[in-house]
Amino acid sequence: MVINVKLTNLLAYSSLVVRRVSHLGKHHGDFPYQLLLSKPTPLFHHKKQIQTVVPSTSTKNVTVPVENTPTADSLVRLDLEGLYEDIREGLSETQPELKLIAQYYFNGEGKAIRPVITMCMARAINFHLDQNTPYVLQKQKKIAQIAEMIHTASLVHDDVIDVADSRRSRPSVNIVWGQRKSIIAGDFILAMASKMLARLQNKQVIILLSQVLADLVQGEFMQLGARENKDERFAHYSEKTFKKTASLIAYSCQAVSVLSGADSTLQAVAFQYGRQIGMAFQLVDDLLDFIATSAQLGKPVAADLRLGLATAPVLFAAQKFSELNPLILRRFQEPGDAETAFRLVLRSDGLQRTKDLAHQYCNDAVTQIAQLTPSPYQQALVTLAHQLLHRMK
Amino acid sequence: MASRNCLMRLKTFQLITTSFNPPNGIAFSRGFCASPPVFQTKWLQAVSHAEKVVGNPTFLNLESVTSHEISNMAVYLKNLIKTGHPLTSTVKELLNPKAKNDLTRGLLVLLVSKAGKHKANEDILPNQRKLAEITEQIHTAHIIHTGIINLATPNENLEMGNKMAILCGDFIQSRSSIQLAELKNIKIIELFGQAIADFSAVEFINEDTYCALDLWTQKTKMRYGTLLSNACQSTLILGGNMDLLESAKNFGLEIAFAWQANIDLQSYKSTTKKAEHNLAKLFPGTPFEEILLIFEAVRDKHINASLKILAKFPQNDACLALCDIAKALKY
Numbered sequence: 014m015v016i017n018v019k020l021t022n023l024l025a026y027s028s029l030v031v032r033r034v035s036h037l038g039k040h041h042g043d044f045p046y047q048l049l050l051s052k053p054t055p056l057f058h059h060k061k062q063i064q065t066v067v068p069s070t071s072t073k074n075v076t077v078p079v080e081n082t083p084t085a086d087s088l089v090r091l092d093l094e095g096l097y098e099d100i101r102e103g104l105s106e107t108q109p110e111l112k113l114i115a116q117y118y119f120n121g122e123g124k125a126i127r128p129v130i131t132m133c134m135a136r137a138i139n140f141h142l143d144q145n146t147p148y149v150l151q152k153q154k155k156i157a158q159i160a161e162m163i164h165t166a167s168l169v170h171d172d173v174i175d176v177a178d179s180r181r182s183r184p185s186v187n188i189v190w191g192q193r194k195s196i197i198a199g200d201f202i203l204a205m206a207s208k209m210l211a212r213l214q215n216k217q218v219i220i221l222l223s224q225v226l227a228d229l230v231q232g233e234f235m236q237l238g239a240r241e242n243k244d245e246r247f248a249h250y251s252e253k254t255f256k257k258t259a260s261l262i263a264y265s266c267q268a269v270s271v272l273s274g275a276d277s278t279l280q281a282v283a284f285q286y287g288r289q290i291g292m293a294f295q296l297v298d299d300l301l302d303f304i305a306t307s308a309q310l311g312k313p314v315a316a317d318l319r320l321g322l323a324t325a326p327v328l329f330a331a332q333k334f335s336e337l338n339p340l341i342l343r344r345f346q347e348p349g350d351a352e353t354a355f356r357l358v359l360r361s362d363g364l365q366r367t368k369d370l371a372h373q374y375c376n377d378a379v380t381q382i383a384q385l386t387p388s389p390y391q392q393a394l395v396t397l398a399h400q401l402l403h404r405m406k
Numbered sequence: 407m408a409s410r411n412c413l414m415r416l417k418t419f420q421l422i423t424t425s426f427n428p429p430n431g432i433a434f435s436r437g438f439c440a441s442p443p444v445f446q447t448k449w450l451q452a453v454s455h456a457e458k459v460v461g462n463p464t465f466l467n468l469e470s471v472t473s474h475e476i477s478n479m480a481v482y483l484k485n486l487i488k489t490g491h492p493l494t495s496t497v498k499e500l501l502n503p504k505a506k507n508d509l510t511r512g513l514l515v516l517l518v519s520k521a522g523k524h525k526a527n528e529d530i531l532p533n534q535r536k537l538a539e540i541t542e543q544i545h546t547a548h549i550i551h552t553g554i555i556n557l558a559t560p561n562e563n564l565e566m567g568n569k570m571a572i573l574c575g576d577f578i579q580s581r582s583s584i585q586l587a588e589l590k591n592i593k594i595i596e597l598f599g600q601a602i603a604d605f606s607a608v609e610f611i612n613e614d615t616y617c618a619l620d621l622w623t624q625k626t627k628m629r630y631g632t633l634l635s636n637a638c639q640s641t642l643i644l645g646g647n648m649d650l651l652e653s654a655k656n657f658g659l660e661i662a663f664a665w666q667a668n669i670d671l672q673s674y675k676s677t678t679k680k681a682e683h684n685l686a687k688l689f690p691g692t693p694f695e696e697i698l699l700i701f702e703a704v705r706d707k708h709i710n711a712s713l714k715i716l717a718k719f720p721q722n723d724a725c726l727a728l729c730d731i732a733k734a735l736k737y
Binding site for chain 1: 551554557560573575586
């Protein structure tokens with residue numbers, strides 16, 4: 014069955030990573046670093062979507078290791094010009110109210126990390142393969158669009174599931190139009206994305222991006238957790254993070270490489286870069302939830318705890334402070350739980366270990382992308398990884 | 407202005423059947439209201455015979471999902487039942503698929519697959535069976551998502567019910583997407599994408615822009631017609647029966663209209679709150695008998711259209727079974 018073949022491939026690719034980091038596994042304690050799918054574990058809870066940003070060159074806090082290296086963002090700016098207009102255009106031929114709802118989150122206020130990474134990877138792979146056909150680039154831009162549409166449709170559904178009230182400083186869809194219409198509008202966005210996907214006329218690409226849909230749903234199911242034993246928690250968290258966050262980025266990267274004509278080895282490089290960067294993004298996000306000020310985040314600190322989510326810092330901290338375990342199990346629902354957990358995390362080495370893990374993922378991403386022929390795009394993907402780590406300072 | 411036009415059209419319609427309108431709201435295809443005994447017998451006979459023709463299929467057999475996923479899904483669906491959410495009955499059916507004596511989209515697709523075969527010894531392809539299952543799944547996911555209720559005030563149980571509904575619908579939908587992708591046919595993926603777009607968009611129709619009968623037609627077409635029409639087309643694409651594609655497309659549409667008209671009619675006849683029924687709301691102030699006549703004419707028109715199209719198919723047992731089903735709708 015196709016899905017099982019893909020799992021086997023993924024496990025094969027990820028075994029590279031596991032081997033590289035396994036020596037660190039011992040250093041960090043008992044957790045098996047099951048960076049990909051393990052046997053089914055009971056469910057876990059993490060609601061937040063990725064909200065981290067690829068910093069632009071204008072952000073004064075960014076220090077870039079190489080002088081004057083253009084960022085991924087700036088390099089693909091022209092490619093992505095009109096991305097949101099095109100998406101809105103694709104959603105416009107329908108009933109007026111549906112058009113409004115479908116277009117609501119595509120106002121260009123999002124940071125478009127996924128399209129940026131996708132296009133930069135596309136350019137880097139094209140350079141590596143000496144692929145210059147405009148037709149190929151056009152299709153790769155469509156992948157960027159489709160990825161953003163899939164991501165946004167999942168945001169729409171998530172906002173209803175989480176009973177959110179705002180997103181990007183505006184009332185969320187469910188507040189404006191109610192739950193029912195929002196869900197159906199999300200279905201509409203996905204249907205239009207699948208039509209766009211079909212028109213790319215590439216069966217492998219269609220299969221790859223359809224897998225993302227299943228992963229997103231499964232990740233969401235994993236969040237609604239049942240209780241699990243603490244030894245399995247981290248593996249579960251990793252698997253959930255892959256499905257909810259990294260999967261879309263990984264498969265988009267692989268898809269653009271397929272369109273460029275990459276063989277399976279090169280596709281694996283693209284996939285792994287996307288995957289590791291995606292995992293790192295989520296870890297950074299989880300870390301910042303503890304250490305950033307609310308001004309930087311744009312929302313209250315420790316939102317994850319308040320939502321009942323035990324992310325990487327908490328899971329690491331629970332190794333030192335086993336009193337966190339009952340709190341994790343009851344999702345910090347008792348009064349004072351969130352504050353206690355927050356305090357204990359800061360006292361433990363949880364944050365440091367989260368940083369270290371993010372470093373590992375980024376390093377692996379860089380190692381992957383280093384296999385490509387050097388180009389500004391390849392370098393920008395390296396820079397992106399470094400900038401991500403810099404956000405943690 | 408609209409109402410005068412509508413009245414004129416009403417009269418014209420009773421003489422010359424033109425298009426007609428779908429009632430508001432959703433009538434589940436599985437909803438079986440108290441109908442006259444004659445209808446029940448003929449209907450049951452037709453459907454059960456049809457099932458035999460295509461090998462007694464079962465759809466949405468959740469056992470076919472991997473055990474990991476099924477255990478999660480089953481848990482969540484059971485939770486949904488506990489919340490008292492309106493979707494409870496739909497969910498109960500999902501969890502207990504017994505042989506139901508009722509027409510399903512999947513069954514229709516299988517029948518069309520078989521009807522398209524020119525040679526008597528040709529059987530339905532595995533891909534076509536898969537497609538029938540996918541059609542049924544996509545319809546179910548839609549029913550589940552449209553069962554989500556707007557909660558103005560927080561209510562923990564119903565919120566949990568909504569969450570389960572969203573996730574289960576998404577789960578079924580994403581599974582369908584993967585299975586569609588595996589069919590590796592671009593055209594089919596586009597056709598199903600369009601069907602989903604249509605039945606999603608129908609929730610947002612501005613009803614004022616349509617005259618009564620047109621509204622029913624438009625809504626039925628978008629909600630039920632496109633899916634069935636495109637599914638029938640798709641299965642013949644898989645079967646390589648290109649000569650019958652156009653017929654399959656038209657048949658899917660006509661049978662969807664006929665079927666839905668009949669469902670609406672049966673529920674209108676049996677409901678105690680006549681004035682609140684979809685059909686009644688299309689023609690406010692019109693007496694019960696007159697509305698019945700209108701929709702019976704509508705239904706019959708589409709049944710006749712279906713039968714006419716079926717004449718173009720090879721006259722094998724599947725085609726005849728479809729004719730029987732179409733005729734059984736008349737009661």
